[in-house]
Amino acid sequence: MSTTNLAAPKYDLLPYQALENEELSGRIQAVREQMGPELVILGHHYQQDEVIALADLRGDSYQLSQLAAGSQQCRHIAFCGVHFMAETADILANRPEKLAEREGERVRVILPDTAAGCSMADMAAIGQIEDAWEQLAAVLDTNDITPVTYINSAASLKAFVGRQGGIVCTSSNARAALEWAFARRKRVMFFPDQHLGRNTSLAMGIRAGQMPVWDPYASSLGGNTREQLLQSKVILWQGHCSVHQIFRSEHVAMFRKKCPGIKILVHPECSREVFALADESGSTGRIIRLVEEAPAGSKWAIGTELHLVNRLADEHPDQEIHFLSPMVCMCATMYRIDLAHLCWSLENLVAGTPVNVIQVDALTARWALVALERMLEVS
Numbered sequence: 001m002s003t004t005n006l007a008a009p010k011y012d013l014l015p016y017q018a019l020e021n022e023e024l025s026g027r028i029q030a031v032r033e034q035m036g037p038e039l040v041i042l043g044h045h046y047q048q049d050e051v052i053a054l055a056d057l058r059g060d061s062y063q064l065s066q067l068a069a070g071s072q073q074c075r076h077i078a079f080c081g082v083h084f085m086a087e088t089a090d091i092l093a094n095r096p097e098k099l100a101e102r103e104g105e106r107v108r109v110i111l112p113d114t115a116a117g118c119s120m121a122d123m124a125a126i127g128q129i130e131d132a133w134e135q136l137a138a139v140l141d142t143n144d145i146t147p148v149t150y151i152n153s154a155a156s157l158k159a160f161v162g163r164q165g166g167i168v169c170t171s172s173n174a175r176a177a178l179e180w181a182f183a184r185r186k187r188v189m190f191f192p193d194q195h196l197g198r199n200t201s202l203a204m205g206i207r208a209g210q211m212p213v214w215d216p217y218a219s220s221l222g223g224n225t226r227e228q229l230l231q232s233k234v235i236l237w238q239g240h241c242s243v244h245q246i247f248r249s250e251h252v253a254m255f256r257k258k259c260p261g262i263k264i265l266v267h268p269e270c271s272r273e274v275f276a277l278a279d280e281s282g283s284t285g286r287i288i289r290l291v292e293e294a295p296a297g298s299k300w301a302i303g304t305e306l307h308l309v310n311r312l313a314d315e316h317p318d319q320e321i322h323f324l325s326p327m328v329c330m331c332a333t334m335y336r337i338d339l340a341h342l343c344w345s346l347e348n349l350v351a352g353t354p355v356n357v358i359q360v361d362a363l364t365a366r367w368a369l370v371a372l373e374r375m376l377e378v379s
């Protein structure tokens with residue numbers, strides 16, 4: 001689906017891993033100066049601080065892809081995020097009208113460590129989705145079902161959704177995407193994150209009993225009866241984010257007791273129980289905005305990735321900001337992108353032996369773009 005390593009790298013990774021961050025930062029800076037605006041380094045909000053410090057743009061996955069795709073001069077993107085984000089950047093930066101503007105010249109997207117995947121995205125493989133769709137066809141009319149995929153999914157799933165008349169959503173426009181879907185067909189199949197699908201659907205008045213969960217490892221019908229599927233409004237894929245799943249109701253209770261007046265602020269990838277107990281919720285962008293707009297003295301316990309929460313606490317010393325769990329939990333795959341991988345990939349890029357190039361095949365990109373463009377209609 002995505003290609004990597006076009007030629008043998010000029011430089012090996014191993015020596016880079018022995019270098020101090022200071023030296024690595026200086027060498028990355030030198031590559032940036034040499035390449036100028038042709039190179040854009042993107043840093044996801046969940047990324048570690050040393051990497052964020054060197055990023056040209058900081059944001060969530062969709063903001064970053066859009067920003068990079070909109071740049072006139074950019075020819076190379078180093079995406080300090082995870083695999084599905086680099087795929088989305090490749091699709092958007094190399095969509096037909098952009099290629100035409102550049103007379104066919106592609107923007108090259110590099111993921112400094114290709115092992116930086118997303119455990120949630122990995123919970124829904126295209127073969128499993130196609131198998132589920134086939135099984136559903138034996139019980140329901142699939143012409144009545146709109147598939148909706150969270151942007152945190154492989155390009156192959158986005159392409160499936162594009163072909164089947166569905167839509168991609170983000171955590172900030174999930175409700176609008178579901179409304180778009182229900183305006184067209186009577187059911188939705190939502191993947192890969194059950195929590196975002198459930199939390200959004202409950203807020204729209206859909207009952208829990210109308211949301212069967214599809215277990216891709218069950219022997220038939222995702223572990224559901226025919227009746228459950230016939231009564232369904234939203235069929236939820238059994239996927240989750242390992243980071244956001246750690247937050248529990250007892251953590252909310254603990255902070256409320258320990259810090260009177262504290263506000264609980266969570267991402268919609270959290271469980272239904274935690275989401276229901278929170279004072280505020282929203283995408284990464286909304287979480288940042290709420291903290292930025294809060295008055296001095298505000299108290300927050302935030303249920304999202306640790307690096308972002310710590311950065312918010314550093315940037316807003318006039319507020320009291322806690323991580324909503326006594327356990328330390330970061331996005332381990334995002335954390336794989338460190339200065340050593342970034343420096344190694346950039347120096348190979350300059351040497352003409354690019355490594356870890358993410359390029360989505362043309363047919364997949366075409367259909368995935370259809371689903372992404374539908375998302376733009378409702379954003």
Ligand code: SF4
Pocket residue numbers: 046082117118119120121152241242243244305331332333334
């Ligand atoms: S925080 Fe969760 S959803 Fe986001 S990239 Fe990491 S594993 Fe995937």
